[in-house]
Amino acid sequence: MVNRNFKDQDFRGYKQSTVPKIDEGLSRTDYKTPCGEYLRRYWHPVALTSEISEIPKEIRILGEDLVIFKTTKGNIGLVHKACLHRRASMVYGKTEDKGIRCCYHG
Numbered sequence: 001m002v003n004r005n006f007k008d009q010d011f012r013g014y015k016q017s018t019v020p021k022i023d024e025g026l027s028r029t030d031y032k033t034p035c036g037e038y039l040r041r042y043w044h045p046v047a048l049t050s051e052i053s054e055i056p057k058e059i060r061i062l063g064e065d066l067v068i069f070k071t072t073k074g075n076i077g078l079v080h081k082a083c084l085h086r087r088a089s090m091v092y093g094k095t096e097d098k099g100i101r102c103c104y105h106g
């Protein structure tokens with residue numbers, strides 16, 4: 001016969017279970033982390049071709065903020081989101097035939 005009174009049952013498994021700790025070595029993929037450095041040695045699909053246009057699109061891969069875009073000649077480009085000059089967002093950049101131009105100082 002099944003005991004249907006759950007208050008009387010002792011669910012030892014629930015009381016003893018613990019949430020395992022996060023394995024920092026495997027779960028962190030930011031720049032300069034062991035797993036991040038390992039994964040950066042391989043190619044990764046980061047966007048669908050249908051998603052990429054001459055309007056820059058912000059993506060986040062392996063903890064890095066990037067901007068993907070298509071040049072006016074149809075080539076695909078991927079750059080860091082922050083401009084190297086004064087860290088303006090390249091999401092607002094202007095795509096040209098050879099790349100992307102920063103919106104702030106060009």
Ligand code: FES
Pocket residue numbers: 083084085086087088102103104105106
């Ligand atoms: S911030 Fe991009 S060129 Fe100055």
